[in-house]
Structure formats: C-alpha cells, structure tokens
Amino acid sequence: MKYFFLFIFMSSIGFLFYKGLKIDPSVVPSNLIDEQTPSFQLKKVGKYPLFDSIDLKKQEIKIVNFFATWCGPCKVEHPQLMKLSSSYKIYGIAKKDNPKDIIKWLKNYGNPFDKIGLDNDGISSIEWGVYGLPETFIINKDNKIVYKHIGPIMKNDLEKINAILK
Amino acid sequence: MIAEIGVFFLILTLIGSSFGFICPVLKFHENSEITQIKISKLTFFCTTTSFVILTYCFIISDFSLTVIEKNSNSQLPIIYKITGVWGNHEGSILLWLLVMTFFGFLFACQSKIDSKLKEKTLNVQNTLIFLISLFILLTSNPFERTFPPAIDGADLNPLLQDPGLIIHPPFLYLGYVGSSIVFSISIAILILNNNSKEYFTILKPWIFLSWTFLSCGIGLGSWWAYYELGWGGFWFWDPVENASLLPWLTSSALLHTIIISTKKKSLQNWTLFLSIVTFLLSLLGTFLVRSGVLVSVHAFANDPTRGVFILLLLLAISAMSFFLFLKRSKKFSSKLQINLVSREGAISLNNIFMFTLSFTILLGTIYPLFSNVIFNNKISVGAPFFNSILSPLMIPITLGMMFGPFLKWEKDDIGNLLSRIKILLLILFIVSLTVWYLNFKGPILSVIFFAFSAWIITSSIFELLKFLSFKPKLILRKIPLKTFSQVSAHIGIALIILGATGTSILRIEQIQFQEVNEVITAKNFKVKFLGIKLVEKENYKSQMGFFEIYKNNKYIKTLTPEKRMYNSNKQVTTEAAIHSTIFGDLYIAIGDGNALKKNSWTTRIWYNSFTIWIWIGVLFLVLGGMLSIFRFIKVNK
Numbered sequence: 001m002k003y004f005f006l007f008i009f010m011s012s013i014g015f016l017f018y019k020g021l022k023i024d025p026s027v028v029p030s031n032l033i034d035e036q037t038p039s040f041q042l043k044k045v046g047k048y049p050l051f052d053s054i055d056l057k058k059q060e061i062k063i064v065n066f067f068a069t070w071c072g073p074c075k076v077e078h079p080q081l082m083k084l085s086s087s088y089k090i091y092g093i094a095k096k097d098n099p100k101d102i103i104k105w106l107k108n109y110g111n112p113f114d115k116i117g118l119d120n121d122g123i124s125s126i127e128w129g130v131y132g133l134p135e136t137f138i139i140n141k142d143n144k145i146v147y148k149h150i151g152p153i154m155k156n157d158l159e160k161i162n163a164i165l166k
Numbered sequence: 167m168i169a170e171i172g173v174f175f176l177i178l179t180l181i182g183s184s185f186g187f188i189c190p191v192l193k194f195h196e197n198s199e200i201t202q203i204k205i206s207k208l209t210f211f212c213t214t215t216s217f218v219i220l221t222y223c224f225i226i227s228d229f230s231l232t233v234i235e236k237n238s239n240s241q242l243p244i245i246y247k248i249t250g251v252w253g254n255h256e257g258s259i260l261l262w263l264l265v266m267t268f269f270g271f272l273f274a275c276q277s278k279i280d281s282k283l284k285e286k287t288l289n290v291q292n293t294l295i296f297l298i299s300l301f302i303l304l305t306s307n308p309f310e311r312t313f314p315p316a317i318d319g320a321d322l323n324p325l326l327q328d329p330g331l332i333i334h335p336p337f338l339y340l341g342y343v344g345s346s347i348v349f350s351i352s353i354a355i356l357i358l359n360n361n362s363k364e365y366f367t368i369l370k371p372w373i374f375l376s377w378t379f380l381s382c383g384i385g386l387g388s389w390w391a392y393y394e395l396g397w398g399g400f401w402f403w404d405p406v407e408n409a410s411l412l413p414w415l416t417s418s419a420l421l422h423t424i425i426i427s428t429k430k431k432s433l434q435n436w437t438l439f440l441s442i443v444t445f446l447l448s449l450l451g452t453f454l455v456r457s458g459v460l461v462s463v464h465a466f467a468n469d470p471t472r473g474v475f476i477l478l479l480l481l482a483i484s485a486m487s488f489f490l491f492l493k494r495s496k497k498f499s500s501k502l503q504i505n506l507v508s509r510e511g512a513i514s515l516n517n518i519f520m521f522t523l524s525f526t527i528l529l530g531t532i533y534p535l536f537s538n539v540i541f542n543n544k545i546s547v548g549a550p551f552f553n554s555i556l557s558p559l560m561i562p563i564t565l566g567m568m569f570g571p572f573l574k575w576e577k578d579d580i581g582n583l584l585s586r587i588k589i590l591l592l593i594l595f596i597v598s599l600t601v602w603y604l605n606f607k608g609p610i611l612s613v614i615f616f617a618f619s620a621w622i623i624t625s626s627i628f629e630l631l632k633f634l635s636f637k638p639k640l641i642l643r644k645i646p647l648k649t650f651s652q653v654s655a656h657i658g659i660a661l662i663i664l665g666a667t668g669t670s671i672l673r674i675e676q677i678q679f680q681e682v683n684e685v686i687t688a689k690n691f692k693v694k695f696l697g698i699k700l701v702e703k704e705n706y707k708s709q710m711g712f713f714e715i716y717k718n719n720k721y722i723k724t725l726t727p728e729k730r731m732y733n734s735n736k737q738v739t740t741e742a743a744i745h746s747t748i749f750g751d752l753y754i755a756i757g758d759g760n761a762l763k764k765n766s767w768t769t770r771i772w773y774n775s776f777t778i779w780i781w782i783g784v785l786f787l788v789l790g791g792m793l794s795i796f797r798f799i800k801v802n803k
Contacts, residue, residue: 002492006485014481019539020459021473070762 032129032145037064037137040124042093042117046103051091051115056143061165063090064137065113066125069101071133077152078109084158085112088165092116095125095133138164169231169309172219176309179212179267180299186292190285199281202288203274209295210271213264220260220308221251230315233257233308239321239734241705246327252335253326255456255472256308261336262452263298265343269372270295273347278802279368286354287347294346297479305472321734324706330390334383338410341380342448345413348372348420349445352438353487356494361434366427369441371798373424377417378791384410385784396727396740396755398772400669400780403552405460408531409451415524416444422513429575430510432500436517439495442487447528449480459535505577512570519562526555553670557611560663564618567656568594568625590628597624608672615667622660626653647797655790661783668750668776679760680769689773691745691752692716696724698756698767706732708741711756711767715745727754750775 032038037056044050056062065081067074081090092113094102099118106113119125128137138147138161147164149157186205189198224247229235237254238247252258270291273284302308325331351369358365387410392400401407420440427437454460457473504510530547537543572587584591601617608616630653633643674688680695687693696712708730715722725743732739745752750773757768 003489006488006492010481010485010488014477016536016539017453017459017477018474020535021457021477023459023538 032137033148034144034146037139037143037145038127040093040117040119040127042124043099043120045094045099045116045118048103048106048111048113049115051093051113051117055091055115056139059141061088061141062139063088063165064093064128064139065090066093066095066119066128066130066133066135068095068097068133069105070097073152074134075109076154077134078112080153080155080158081112082110084153084161085114089114093124093128094118095130096120096122136161168219169223169228169311172216172223173303173307173309175212175216175219176299176303176307179209179216179263180296180303182208182212183292183296183299186289186296190289199285202285202292205292206267206270206274206288209292210267213260213267213299217251217260217264220257221248223309224248224251227319229317229319230311230313231308232310232312235312235316235319237319237322239319239705241733242322242327243704245332246322249326249332250322253322253331256302256306256310258335258339259298259302259306259456260308261339262343263295263302265336265339266291266295266298266346269344269347273350273372280364282358283351283354283360283365283368286357287350290350290353290357291347294350294483297483301472301475301479305475318734321705321732321737324730324732324737324739325394327732328390328394330386330394334386334390336383337379337386338383341376341378341383342410342413342451344372344376344379345417345441345445345448348376348417348441349487352441353490356438356490356498359494359497361431361498363428363431366424366434366437369437370424370428371795373417373420373441374791374794374798377414377421378788378795380410380414380417381784381787381791384414385781385788388784389781392777393742393744394739396742396770398673398675398742398753398755398770398774400777401666403530403549405531406451406455408527408552409447409454412451412524412528412531413444413447415520415527416440416447419517419520419524420444423517426510426513430500430502432502432504432510433514434498434500435491435495438498439491440517440521442491446480446484446487447524449476449483453477453480454531460531507573507578507580507583509570509573509575509578512566512573516563516566516570519559519566523556523559523563527552530555560615560618564622564663567622567659571625571629571652571656587628590625593624593628594621597621612667612671615663615671619660619664619667622663623657626656626660629653647793647800651790651793651797653790654786654793658783658786658788658790661779661786663783665776665778665780665783669774669780672775674773676771678769679763679766681763682765686769686771688752688771689750690717691773692719693752693754693771695767695769697765698759701728705734706730709756711743711754711769713743713754713769715752725752725754727756729756746778748776748778751777 037053039053042051056064063084067077084090090112092115094116097118102116102118132150134152136149136153137145140146149161153161182205186202189201223231224234224238225244227234227238227240227247233254233256237257238250242250250257252261270288273279273291274288276284348369351372355365355369387407388400391402417440420437423433423437423440426433453473453476456476459473504514506515530551533547534545537545569583569587572583572590597620598617601620602613605613605616629649630645633645635641635643676686676688678686680686682695682697685692685694692715694714694716696714699710699712701708701710708728710726710728713725713727715725723745725745727743728741730739730741731737740755742753742755744754753772753774755770757770760766760768
C-alpha cells in the first residue's frame with residue numbers, strides 16, 4: 001500500500017512540474033482582457049479635442065495609449081505611435097502630467113493622437129489597471145479590450161501589434 | 167582544439183562513472199572497493215581538467231565557444247573572466263559536477279571507513295556523477311562551438327561583476343552538492359541494511375561539512391544582494407533564495423538528529439530520511455532555478471529540454487531513494503521511547519518545528535506554480551506569508567536553543583532543570599527588562615525578537631560558565647570542542663535574529679528628490695548631497711553621487727553610491743554605498759535625475775539597524791561548523 005501512495009505522490013508531483021514547465025510564469029494577463037473598457041473622466045489639454053468614453057463606442061478598432069512627458073520610455077515609443085497613427089485612431093491619456101509640457105511634447109515630437117485627455121489624479125489609470133508607463137490597449141469594434149502592451153512599443157513590436165489590429 | 171579536449175575529458179568522466187554502477191551489477195571485478203576508489207579518483211581528475219580547460223578558454227576569451235560569447239567580453243577584468251565560468255548555466259553545472267566528484271574523491275581518500283560502506287557509497291556517488299555528466303553532455307555542453315566565431319562577447323551580466331560573486335557560488339555549491347555525499351552514505355546504509363552506530367558516525371562529519379559550506383554560501387549571497395541590488399534588504403524570499411534555505415533547514419535538523427543516532431541508536435530512520443530529503447531539496451532547487459518554472463531574480467537562460475531532463479533526474483532519484491527507504495526503514499526504527507523532557511526530547515521537538523518550517527516554505531515557494539497549473543490562477547506568494555510563518559515558529563526553536571543544552575540525556579525532570587538553571591532564569595529576566603527598556607518605544611515585535619536574541623546569547627554564555635569552578639579557587643576547566651561549536655552556532659543564530667529584526671522591523675527609509683546641498687536626516691545621521699560626477703572605468707561609465715555624512719554635526723566620511731552603465735550591453739546597475747557601524751548601517755543608493763528640475767536627483771537613504779550582526783552571525787555559524795569538523799579530524803587521527 002505504501003508503495004502505491006509513493007507512486008501516486010511521485011507521479012502527481014511529476015505531472016504538475018511537467019505542466020509547469022510549459023507555462024511562462026512571467027506573463028501576467030490583464031484582468032481586463034475581453035472585458036468592456038472601464039469608464040473614465042479626463043481633463044482637457046489646451047485646444048486638443050478631449051478624449052471621452054463615448055469615443056470608444058465607435059464601431060472601429062482603436063488604440064488607447066497611456067503616457068507622460070516625464071517618462072523616458074514614452075519618448076522611445078513615440079515614433080512607433082506616429083507610424084501606427086497613420087492607419088488607426090490612437091487616443092492618448094497623459095498620466096499625472098502638466099498640460100504645458102504635453103503641448104510642448106506634441107509640438108516637438110508630433111501628435112499621434114486623435115484625441116487626448118489628462119488623468120491628473122491617476123484615478124483613470126487605476127481603473128484601467130495601469131501600473132507603469134507607457135501602456136497601450138487595443139480595443140475592438142465592440143468596445144472590448146483585446147490586447148494590452150506593457151512598456152514601450154519598440155520597432156520590433158510593430159509587427160505583432162499590426163497583426164492583432166488586423 | 168583545446169575545447170575538444172575539454173569535451174573528451176567530460177566523456178571520460180561519463181564513461182568512468184558508468185563503471186561505478188556497471189561493475190557491481192555485472193560483478194566485473196573481485197575487489198570492487200578498490201575499483202570504486204579508482205573510479206572516484208579518475209572522475210575527479212577528468213572533471214578538474216575539463217573545468218581548468220573551460221577556465222583557460224574564458225581567460226583567453228575564446229569567443230568561438232557559445233557560452234563565452236554570451237557571458238564574457240574582451241574588456242572584462244581578468245578576475246571576472248574567471249568568475250564568468252560559473253556566471254552561466256553550462257559553466258555552473260560543470261562546477262556542480264566538479265564539486266560532486268571532489269566529495270567522491272575526498273570520501274575515497276578516507277582510510278578509516280568500513281570497506282563495504284565505502285564501496286556502496288562510492289557506488290551511489292559515481293552513479294550520481296554519471297547522471298549529471300550525462301545531463302551536461304546532452305543538454306548543457308559548455309564547450310559547444312558557435313559558427314562563425316564572434317568578434318567579441320556579449321559580456322557577463324554586470325550584476326555578477328562583483329567580488330561577492332567570486333566566492334558565493336562555489337561555497338553554495340560546496341554546500342548544496344556536498345549533501346550528495348551525505349545522501350550517498352545514507353543510501354549505502356539502507357542498501358547494506360546495517361544499523362550499527364559506526365555507520366552513522368561516518369555520516370556525521372559530512373553533514374557538518376556540507377552544512378558549514380551551505381551556511382557560508384547563503385551568507386555570502388545575502389551579503390551580495392544587500393550591497394549590490396540597492397534594495398536595502400538582505401533577504402527577499404525569492405524562490406531561489408528559498409531553494410537554498412530549504413536544504414539548510416533540513417540539514418540543520420539533521421545536525422541535531424545525527425547526535426542521537428550515533429549516541430543512542432534511535433531516530434536512525436529519521437536521520438536517513440532527512441539526509442535523503444536534504445539532497446533532493448538541493449536537486450529541486452536546481453530544477454526550479456534552471457527550468458524557469460518560477461519567476462526569480464536569478465534569471466538563467468532557460469531551456470525546456472533542460473527542465474525536462476532535471477525533472478526526470480529528480481523524479482528518478484526521489485522515487486528510487488524513497489522506495490528503498492520505505493522498504494528498509496523498519497530496521498532503523500527504534501523501539502526506544504523518547505522522553506519529552508530530555509535532551510533527545512528537545513532535539514526531536516526542534517526537529518519537528520524545523521521540518522514544519524521547511525515544508526511550509528517549500529509550499530509557499532511552489533504554490534504559485536501549482537495554482538497556475540491546477541486553477542489557471544496567477545498568484546504570487548511573498549514576504550508577508552513567509553514572515554508570518556517564520557515568526558511563531560521562532561518561539562519553540564528559540565526555547566529549544568536556550569534550554570535544550572541544559573537538559574540531561576534520556577530522562578530529566580522539569581523541577582530539577584529549573585533548580586539547576588535558576589540563576590540563568592534570573593539573569594534572563596534582567597536581560598528581558600533591559601531589552602525592553604532600551605527599545606521601549608520600538609514596535610512590540612522588535613522587543614520580542616531582540617529578547618529572543620539576547621536570551622539565546624545569555625544562555626549560551628551561561629553554558630560555558632559551567633566549566634568555571636570557584637572552589638577551592640577559580641579554575642577554568644577545559645571546554646570540550648563540541649560545546650564550543652554548539653555555543654558558537656547558537657550565538658550565530660541569535661546574532662542573525664538580532665540583525666534581521668533590526669534591518670526589517672526598525673528600518674528607516676527615505677526616498678526623495680534631493681537637491682545639491684540639501685541635507686536629509688536619517689536616524690542620527692545628516693546626509694548632505696554634494697552632486698553627481700561622471701566617472702569612466704575600463705568597461706563601464708558611472709554616475710557617482712557624493713554624499714557627506716555628519717553625526718552630531720561632526721563630519722564622518724563621504725559616501726559615493728554609483729549608477730553604472732556597462733559599455734557592452736548598456737545594462738545599468740546600482741551600487742549602494744554603505745557606512746556600517748555596530749548599531750546600524752547608513753545605506754545610500756541613487757536613482758535618476760529629476761527631469762523637471764536641474765541638480766536634483768532621486769536618492770534613497772535607509773538606516774538599517776544592526777545589519778552588520780547578520781554577517782557576524784554567519785561567521786559564528788561557520789566557526790561553529792568548522793570547530794566540529796576540526797574535532798572530527800582530531801578524533802580520527
């Protein structure tokens with residue numbers, strides 16, 4: 001009997017570890033995937049059109065990008081956003097930023113955003129589960145989040161992003 | 167060409183060690199003890215040669231080897247070229263093998279060991295060597311060539327370019343893999359089905375040896391993490407740290423049970439079980455680290471085939487050894503009743519708590535993996551869980567360390583014990599009041615743990631006082647080495663408790679944008695930021711911060727924490743600057759400059775109380791282990 005238990009114990013441990021080998025532990029999926037976009041309220045930045053929840057209800061694929069002018073990686077990401085903006089609508093949410101700095105930033109580096117808003121107190125970012133900058137969400141025609149990209153979109157990420165957008 | 171010679175010697179190790187188990191099965195040789203000794207010496211020689219060749223290839227920067235191309239660089243200082251040998255998966259597994267053959271060799275050279283036990287032990291050890299060398303040749307060959315050869319290497323991970331990393335892995339491996347010989351002897355005892363005390367006496371020094379190395383290795387690793395990672399802590403409950411702590415805990419339990427097994431012939435089956443488990447936990451640790459099943463700061467290049475191989479190895483060795491244990495353990499179970507109020511009783515209780523502690527830490531470490539596989543649920547188990555199980559279990563372990571040594575063997579009486587140590591109890595009471603008075607405003611947990619630490623130290627010193635006799639005049643009788651080693655190890659644990667409590671509970675942490683000439687106060691230190699200077703070194707550029715430290719308005723010294731950017735792979739590392747005193751460390755790390763304000767930088771300033779005592783505690787532990795080993799050498803002469 002004791003040998004039987006040993007056998008059962010060893011094989012279940014073996015099975016669990018073997019299954020574990022096939023999972024990448026560093027990937028943490030967002031809870032928001034396949035969910036409707038959360039509601040949010042933003043402040044207007046200069047004369048740029050304000051990004052609002054209603055914009056996401058449009059029957060098209062759109063991109064929501066969280067950034068800040070004080071964030072170094074966001075600068076690295078900017079040229080890729082400019083490229084994406086030629087084919088898709090990108091909405092920008094600036095987290096805890098200064099409107100003057102944002103206006104300067106968009107003038108200096110170009111404006112990839114269709115509409116933009118300022119999340120001054122960071123509450124909207126919490127609603128979206130954003131914990132680092134930049135973060136980018138892809139939202140489908142039914143206003144559901146289909147993909148979340150954490151960190152800057154680099155040149156070699158564009159292919160993957162484009163595939164998802166299609 | 168030289169690399170091919172390295173592979174050749176690895177293949178020789180594989181073939182040589184295979185005779186280790188082929189010979190006894192096919193009954194090739196009549197005098198098989200001598201055969202096994204020869205095999206052990208041969209495999210040690212071959213592995214050493216192979217290791218020396220790999221080191222040579224690292225020194226001459228032979229970038230045609232994949233492992234050197236990925237983990238070294240022509241600009242690297244020579245010392246880090248050498249330590250780069252074990253700064254990667256392939257090289258470190260070769261170091262594993264080297265240590266394993268070293269222990270086989272060391273055991274083979276012992277003359278006073280029963281020939282049957284020696285033969286069987288080397289048999290098992292050579293089989294293990296065979297399995298590891300097979301693993302290296304099939305999945306982790308360090309001599310693999312890359313084509314076309316690279317012009318320069320990608321560099322050694324900058325975090326590993328540090329003096330602490332020169333000796334941390336070898337010591338850790340000496341401890342980790344040292345448990346293989348303890349395992350081999352235990353399996354040999356089970357195979358021979360002989361419960362004589364003599365066999366267990368042979369097992370004893372090897373347990374102390376691997377335990378001492380493991381303590382030293384863990385201590386060095388923790389010290390490295392403290393000043394290199396710039397997080398201000400010394401222990402993070404990272405899966406890999408836990409993986410090294412688990413065999414340490416079981417082997418600490420083993421240190422205590424083996425005393426009973428050799429003295430009383432009881433708890434022998436438990437001793438064997440712990441020996442097996444200690445080595446299996448070392449293997450499990452290797453599996454967890456190298457397969458990438460858990461997220462850890464110790465990132466190695468992961469390869470699923472390696473993971474599967476180590477898993478198979480782990481399962482095969484565990485299944486066979488547990489099967490043997492279940493089959494033979496009856497012979498080693500004793501009918502002798504253990505009295506709870508006796509030295510044996512205290513050790514048994516201590517064992518139960520130590521084992522519970524290791525089992526719970528094991529569960530916490532691998533639970534995220536199981537939760538992911540079974541419930542498809544991502545969770546992480548962190549410091550709060552581990553701290554909450556460690557704290558309550560420290561109470562019985564502390565009490566055991568305090569009063570255990572005063573209990574008599576076989577049977578004692580609580581009343582008797584109390585009357586023997588009534589002076590100690592009085593002193594302990596005074597000590598407790600003093601601790602409470604000194605730390606009156608401190609958090610209650612810190613008072614409790616400081617008291618634990620003070621209690622252990624007091625009772626350990628009191629134990630030594632037994633050897634003082636006052637009548638007719640003051641004489642210090644000779645204190646036996648074993649008492650010295652036990653007292654030293656217990657004081658070591660007490661000092662670690664002191665340091666760990668101070669560092670984690672009483673820590674003062676300040677993170678801010680600090681402007682040039684701004685003064686920040688931490689505890690009784692004043693820290694003035696003078697500015698940042700760019701410094702260029704052989705293989706990195708560094709932003710060096712200058713901080714003047716004042717205590718009671720008196721200048722003490724200038725600390726220079728750094729942020730280094732390595733030339734070859736642009737990786738950034740933090741080098742904290744630490745001002746250590748016996749009461750606490752002032753710990754400074756610098757971050758990025760403030761983008762919105764010139765001459766302002768993120769600075770992190772910690773005051774960690776009593777941290778230095780952690781390292782002194784580790785020294786006491788190692789001293790305790792060394793004294794024991796010294797005693798065995800003396801007795802055996």
